[in-house]
Each structure stands twice: as C-alpha cells, then as structure tokens.
Amino acid sequence: MLSLQQMPSTAKRRWSRELATIVDGIGISSQGPILVHGYDAPPGGKWPDDVIPGKLGAMDRATGEQCWMVPCEVGYGRGFAVGFGARSHVLVLGPTAHGHRVVRMSVESGEILDVATIPVFDQASFDNESVYCCSAGRIFSMDTNGLVEAWSYSREGERYHQCMPLDDRVLVVFSTRAGGQGLLAIDSKSGNFLEVMIPPLLPVIHGLVATGTVAVLLTESLDEVLEGEAASDLMRSVALHPSGGIRDTLSLIAMPATGSSMSAPEWIEVLETKDHDEFPEASISADSGKLYLERGNQLNALDALTGRPLGVWTVPGLDERVDWNVADGAGLLAEEGRLSVFEFLA
Structure with a gap:
C-alpha cells in the first residue's frame, strides 16, 4: 500500500x-x-x-x-x-x-x-x-x-454517467438495470463498442480521469471486481489501513488504456475503510502523467502510472471550491466569487 x-x-x-x-x-x-x-x-x-x-x-x-x-x-x-x-x-x-x-x-x-x-x-x-x-x-x-x-453510441440496458478520452478510446462510466457501475471503452473515431474494462459491479464510481496511458477511478468496494493477486493486495491494504474498517469505502484504481483483466490493474490505493456520506469529500484531476487527489483543503500529487506520491499541499479555499483543475503545474481554483492560480511543482 x-x-x-x-x-x-x-x-x-x-x-x-x-x-x-x-x-x-x-x-x-x-x-x-x-x-x-x-x-x-x-x-x-x-x-x-x-x-x-x-x-x-x-x-x-x-x-x-x-x-x-x-x-x-x-x-x-x-x-x-x-x-x-x-x-x-x-x-x-x-x-x-x-x-x-x-x-x-x-x-x-x-x-x-x-x-x-x-x-x-x-x-x-x-x-x-x-x-x-x-x-x-x-x-x-x-x-x-x-x-x-x-457519431453516437448507445446500447440497450445501459445508462451512462461520465466519459473521458484516452488515446484512441473514449472511456465511459456506465450502469445497468441491476444497479452496479463499471467502465467500458468505445472507439474515439467511430463510436464502436470495444470492451468492458470493469464489470458493472461497483456500487458507485465517484470520478474518472485519464492521462498518459492510464485511467484512474475514484470508487469503493473494489473487492467486488478485483481478482487474483490484486484482490490479495486489496485485502492487505484494508487490514493495514489506520481507519480500521473491514472493506474499502473509498479507493483509487489505475487501469491501463487497453485490457480488461481485473487481476492486474496498474495500482490501487485504499483511502478510507469507514463509512462516509453519499458524496465523499474527495475528487480527482489528471494532467501530464500526474494524478491530483483533493481531500478537503489538501491536494496530493501522485504518479498516475505507478501511484508513487510526488507531493502534498494545503490549498487555502480548496474546501470551498466551485471547481478546480490542474494543467502544466498550474492549479486553477474557482470559489463562488474568486479565482486563484497556485503552483504545484511535483
């Protein structure tokens, strides 16, 4: 972990x-x-x-x-x-x-x-x-x-929640009538269906970002989809997490741009093991191979490919945000009546 x-x-x-x-x-x-x-x-x-x-x-x-x-x-x-x-x-x-x-x-x-x-x-x-x-x-x-x-894409029985381009694909958070959420890929040029990358078994996907060759999801209950060694890694991470819960209630998972094996994601990170509100105080952004994780007024930067921590900052006003984003090391923060740019050099 x-x-x-x-x-x-x-x-x-x-x-x-x-x-x-x-x-x-x-x-x-x-x-x-x-x-x-x-x-x-x-x-x-x-x-x-x-x-x-x-x-x-x-x-x-x-x-x-x-x-x-x-x-x-x-x-x-x-x-x-x-x-x-x-x-x-x-x-x-x-x-x-x-x-x-x-x-x-x-x-x-x-x-x-x-x-x-x-x-x-x-x-x-x-x-x-x-x-x-x-x-x-x-x-x-x-x-x-x-x-x-x-082009336009739709399939019977699917409901769509978010889309994000990555390489020659568009990744889509989707759900089915059974109620779970997952991740599928369609061709960015034709709109043709390519594959289901994560089966629709997750309770919710809170966020999806993509950079370089990976997509990162902010989600929970990864035990519903992980297999093999990845499932064992998740169990160890939950057991060692200081919040002391019995399953992940907020996690990051990084997936390669292609491939649907749930036994070998790029990396996973357990953030919480205790119950939280329906909308957790966390969000993600990605740019230039880096993942940015917001938690209240704190921002973590990680290498998107490996999950390696790169830096962490306290950002005044981030917990009162209307929106935020990062591009080329410049962090843009919008509050209701104010706009700020911070430097995140990691």
Missing part, C-alpha cells in the same frame, strides 16, 4: 482575483488563457425561466489580468462545459433560451464564430479536435471545428 500521509506544505499562490460575477465553470489547458464562466445574481435571486443568462471571460494565466469578458448565450443549468477545441478556439456547451447549444468563440477577443444546436447532455470532455458528450441514454462525439456530430 502506498502512503499518502506526507506532511503538506502550503501551496504557492501565483495570483488571486475577486470577481464581480458568480463563478459556475472554468477551463484551463497547458497554454493560453484561463476561461471563466459565470452569471450575475438578479435582485431577489429569481430568474423568469430555467436558464440563467451567462457571461464568459478570459484571464491571463500568468498574471490574472482580464483579457476580455463578454455576454454568453450559454447560461447556467443542466449540462455545461467550457474548454478549447481545434485551432485553440474556445468552446462553450450548455443550455440557452433556445435549447442546448455549442458556441465557438475567438480566444483572442471572445467574438462568436459559430453556433450550433446540440442534444441535451450532462457531462462533456474535450480532446482538441473533438468533444465527447454524455447523457443518461447515449454518448456522442462532435467535431470542434465544424460543430457537427461525428
């Missing part, structure tokens, strides 16, 4: 900015500006319909200075994503007064370049040339240059 019990240092804050808007979404990549989506609260806190009008801004990643801030047709509501597509254009997806849409904008000025209507979705992930959208009933891919749907 790998130990995450290192003494944390306080993360170095590069900059912090108070914002005259309520933040509800952020975007960051290895280069270019930081994107922030927000909205202004109306008097009395009530809007006339279900879609809250939004605005989108870009901020210099080094200084925090505002590059531009413009009204955004995509507002706050069910299904929202912001990120970068082909030619470094900005993409915003989500609800509008005219249904769900995707808006392509200039990264230099925020000028609208193209708009297209899209199906309702719950979660989306970007992969430069494509954006992959997930709803309960299907997964679909869209070309970020032409804003046209490339």
Whole structure:
C-alpha cells in the first residue's frame, strides 16, 4: 500500500482575483488563457425561466489580468462545459433560451464564430479536435471545428454517467438495470463498442480521469471486481489501513488504456475503510502523467502510472471550491466569487 500521509506544505499562490460575477465553470489547458464562466445574481435571486443568462471571460494565466469578458448565450443549468477545441478556439456547451447549444468563440477577443444546436447532455470532455458528450441514454462525439456530430453510441440496458478520452478510446462510466457501475471503452473515431474494462459491479464510481496511458477511478468496494493477486493486495491494504474498517469505502484504481483483466490493474490505493456520506469529500484531476487527489483543503500529487506520491499541499479555499483543475503545474481554483492560480511543482 502506498502512503499518502506526507506532511503538506502550503501551496504557492501565483495570483488571486475577486470577481464581480458568480463563478459556475472554468477551463484551463497547458497554454493560453484561463476561461471563466459565470452569471450575475438578479435582485431577489429569481430568474423568469430555467436558464440563467451567462457571461464568459478570459484571464491571463500568468498574471490574472482580464483579457476580455463578454455576454454568453450559454447560461447556467443542466449540462455545461467550457474548454478549447481545434485551432485553440474556445468552446462553450450548455443550455440557452433556445435549447442546448455549442458556441465557438475567438480566444483572442471572445467574438462568436459559430453556433450550433446540440442534444441535451450532462457531462462533456474535450480532446482538441473533438468533444465527447454524455447523457443518461447515449454518448456522442462532435467535431470542434465544424460543430457537427461525428457519431453516437448507445446500447440497450445501459445508462451512462461520465466519459473521458484516452488515446484512441473514449472511456465511459456506465450502469445497468441491476444497479452496479463499471467502465467500458468505445472507439474515439467511430463510436464502436470495444470492451468492458470493469464489470458493472461497483456500487458507485465517484470520478474518472485519464492521462498518459492510464485511467484512474475514484470508487469503493473494489473487492467486488478485483481478482487474483490484486484482490490479495486489496485485502492487505484494508487490514493495514489506520481507519480500521473491514472493506474499502473509498479507493483509487489505475487501469491501463487497453485490457480488461481485473487481476492486474496498474495500482490501487485504499483511502478510507469507514463509512462516509453519499458524496465523499474527495475528487480527482489528471494532467501530464500526474494524478491530483483533493481531500478537503489538501491536494496530493501522485504518479498516475505507478501511484508513487510526488507531493502534498494545503490549498487555502480548496474546501470551498466551485471547481478546480490542474494543467502544466498550474492549479486553477474557482470559489463562488474568486479565482486563484497556485503552483504545484511535483
């Protein structure tokens, strides 16, 4: 079992900015500006319909200075994503007064370049040339240059919860009518089904990230799916865990990009063995071969391929986050009315 019990240092804050808007979404990549989506609260806190009008801004990643801030047709509501597509254009997806849409904008000025209507979705992930959208009933891919749907995937009896691109695959958290959750893979170019990587036997998968050649899941009850030596390793980790429980109630598992053998994951890490709330105080992000694990106001960095601890920091405001992400060692933290960038050099 790998130990995450290192003494944390306080993360170095590069900059912090108070914002005259309520933040509800952020975007960051290895280069270019930081994107922030927000909205202004109306008097009395009530809007006339279900879609809250939004605005989108870009901020210099080094200084925090505002590059531009413009009204955004995509507002706050069910299904929202912001990120970068082909030619470094900005993409915003989500609800509008005219249904769900995707808006392509200039990264230099925020000028609208193209708009297209899209199906309702719950979660989306970007992969430069494509954006992959997930709803309960299907997964679909869209070309970020032409804003046209490339393919759609669905199978009878499956329900989808999250999708994430990795190499030439899209990994999908799914469940069946029996109620368990698992992980399947589909081809990123065609949308064809490839394999079930983890059978739908886990009670819940709290998070899925991918980097390099591995996918990492934040989940629990790994004894339901592990086999052979991996199952024995899990039993030893649970027995040695200081929280003293009898099974893992929060764990990390790293899976190779291909292959479905549950006897040989890349690594596992037991985080808790005691019961927790339905939504544990933990989340994950990944970038450039590193996994970042948030627990309250503490952030751990691990090598995504081996699980080796790389660093641990106390991050002021992380436990009050609206959202957070890491790209190229820069940690972007969004609180309700403030945006901060920290340095995580591991």
